[in-house]
Amino acid sequence: MSPDPYDVVIRARRLIGPRGETAGSVAVRDGRIAAVAPHDAPPPAARTVELADDEVLLPGLVDTHVHVNDPGRAEWEGFPTATRAAAAGGITTLLDMPLNSLPPTVDPESLAVKRESARGRVHVDVGFWGGAIPGNRAHLGPLHDAGVFGFKSFLLHSGVDEFPPLDAAGLEAALAELATRDALLIVHAENSAAIDAAPSPHGEHYRDFLASRPRGAEDVAIAQVLDLARRTGGRVHVLHLSSSDALPMIAAAKADGVRVTVETCPHYLCFTAEEIPDGATQFKCCPPIREAANRERLWQGLADGTIDCVVSDHSPCTPELKRLDTGDFGVAWGGVSSLQLGLSAVWTQARLRGHGLADVVRWMAGRTAEIAGLHRKGAVEPGADADLCAFAPDDAFVVDAAGLHHRNPVTAYQGRALAGRVRRTWLRGEPVDVAGPPRGTLLSRGEA
Structure with missing residues (x-):
C-alpha cells in the first residue's frame, strides 16, 4: 500500500465484494478504489467513514434500462429527477434508452442533442443506448463510434410513432451490421403478429389486458432473435423477460454458444397477475x-443463470397518461416507475427464497456492468470507480410515492412494505447529495 494517506476510507463490518461477503476497509484515491484492506487494519486517510452495524457496503448498482424521456418529454421524467431517484436507490450508473425522448437517439446528431440535454444535470453517471429502426442502418456505425453502448430495437409498435419497429429482414440486416463491430443489439421481443391475433386490450379488467399480451408473443419473438444470433454470430440481449416459457430455449441457446444475455425486472419478480386489482393501471407494462x-419460474431462471440480470425498465409518464381516472388498461401508458425502489423490491423477494445480498449485487451491479461493457463499475475491488452505497437490509418501510424522487408520484409499489433501505450513496468516493449540484459524468462506451 502507498505510504501516503488515501482520500477516504470507508469501513464496513459487512461488505459485498467479488468473492462474497466479508468485512473490510475500502480505500479511495482520485475517485477509484485503490485498496480493500482488513476492517481492523484500515490504512491512513484524510477522512474515515464508519458504516453502522446494520449497514452493508455494496457497489453502486448499474441500471442499464431506464427511460429518462429527456429532451422532448421531460414532463414524463427528466435527467435531474431520474438521477436523484437513482442515487436514492443505490444506483450510481444508468443507461438511458433511445426512445420517448425527442428526437430519439437514432443518429449521431440526435445523440449529441441527448448528451447536451443531460450535461451538468445528472447526479449519477449516465450513458446512452442507440436505436436500430427502419432506414437508419447507415447511422449504426457512426453511432457506435460516437460511444453508445449498443442498439435497441422493437419487433412491434414501440408506443411512440417516431421509433418504429424492425421487421424480420430489418432485424437480420441490423444484427449483421452490428456483428461486424461486435456491437450489442438489445431487443424488445414481442411478436407483432401474435399480439395482433390476440384479443384487443380494453376496459378495467386486468385479465383482459393480460390476454392481449400472451406469453406466446414473447416466445415466438425470442426464438426469432436466437435464430438470427445463431446464424450471424452477433451479440443479442433480450429485454425485460416476463414469459418463463422461453427459459428452456434460452438455456439451450446459451449451451450451444449463442451469444445471448437476458434481463428481467423487479415488477416481474415481485408482483403477480392474481393480485392486481381491476383498474390499477399503475401496474400496466409491456410485456x-x-x-x-410464472414468477417462481423466473426466480429459478435467475438462480440457475439462464436470466443474467435485473434492471428497472423505469418507464414513467404523467399521471394523466396512466388513465387512473378510468382504469382502462387499453389506453393507459404501459410502464412501471420503480427506479428508486428496485434494490429494496428485489431484496424483499430474494431473501424469502434463500438468496443473499451477494446474489442481488451480481444481478443488479456486476452482471449489468459486464454486459454493457462498463469495466470500472459494479464491483468493490481495486481499480473500480469508488461508486458505493450503504444498504440496511433489515430496515423495513412502506412505499409512499409522494416521497420518491422521480418526477411524477405514480408507482405500482405504492403502499407496499419493502425490506432494505439505501442510506447513503457515493459517486467516485464522494457522497451524493441529491439536493446539491449534480456531479455525475456522461459516459461513452470504451471509456468506462
Whole structure:
C-alpha cells in the first residue's frame, strides 16, 4: 500500500465484494478504489467513514434500462429527477434508452442533442443506448463510434410513432451490421403478429389486458432473435423477460454458444397477475406482469443463470397518461416507475427464497456492468470507480410515492412494505447529495 494517506476510507463490518461477503476497509484515491484492506487494519486517510452495524457496503448498482424521456418529454421524467431517484436507490450508473425522448437517439446528431440535454444535470453517471429502426442502418456505425453502448430495437409498435419497429429482414440486416463491430443489439421481443391475433386490450379488467399480451408473443419473438444470433454470430440481449416459457430455449441457446444475455425486472419478480386489482393501471407494462407460477419460474431462471440480470425498465409518464381516472388498461401508458425502489423490491423477494445480498449485487451491479461493457463499475475491488452505497437490509418501510424522487408520484409499489433501505450513496468516493449540484459524468462506451 502507498505510504501516503488515501482520500477516504470507508469501513464496513459487512461488505459485498467479488468473492462474497466479508468485512473490510475500502480505500479511495482520485475517485477509484485503490485498496480493500482488513476492517481492523484500515490504512491512513484524510477522512474515515464508519458504516453502522446494520449497514452493508455494496457497489453502486448499474441500471442499464431506464427511460429518462429527456429532451422532448421531460414532463414524463427528466435527467435531474431520474438521477436523484437513482442515487436514492443505490444506483450510481444508468443507461438511458433511445426512445420517448425527442428526437430519439437514432443518429449521431440526435445523440449529441441527448448528451447536451443531460450535461451538468445528472447526479449519477449516465450513458446512452442507440436505436436500430427502419432506414437508419447507415447511422449504426457512426453511432457506435460516437460511444453508445449498443442498439435497441422493437419487433412491434414501440408506443411512440417516431421509433418504429424492425421487421424480420430489418432485424437480420441490423444484427449483421452490428456483428461486424461486435456491437450489442438489445431487443424488445414481442411478436407483432401474435399480439395482433390476440384479443384487443380494453376496459378495467386486468385479465383482459393480460390476454392481449400472451406469453406466446414473447416466445415466438425470442426464438426469432436466437435464430438470427445463431446464424450471424452477433451479440443479442433480450429485454425485460416476463414469459418463463422461453427459459428452456434460452438455456439451450446459451449451451450451444449463442451469444445471448437476458434481463428481467423487479415488477416481474415481485408482483403477480392474481393480485392486481381491476383498474390499477399503475401496474400496466409491456410485456405484462404474469401469474404467480410464472414468477417462481423466473426466480429459478435467475438462480440457475439462464436470466443474467435485473434492471428497472423505469418507464414513467404523467399521471394523466396512466388513465387512473378510468382504469382502462387499453389506453393507459404501459410502464412501471420503480427506479428508486428496485434494490429494496428485489431484496424483499430474494431473501424469502434463500438468496443473499451477494446474489442481488451480481444481478443488479456486476452482471449489468459486464454486459454493457462498463469495466470500472459494479464491483468493490481495486481499480473500480469508488461508486458505493450503504444498504440496511433489515430496515423495513412502506412505499409512499409522494416521497420518491422521480418526477411524477405514480408507482405500482405504492403502499407496499419493502425490506432494505439505501442510506447513503457515493459517486467516485464522494457522497451524493441529491439536493446539491449534480456531479455525475456522461459516459461513452470504451471509456468506462
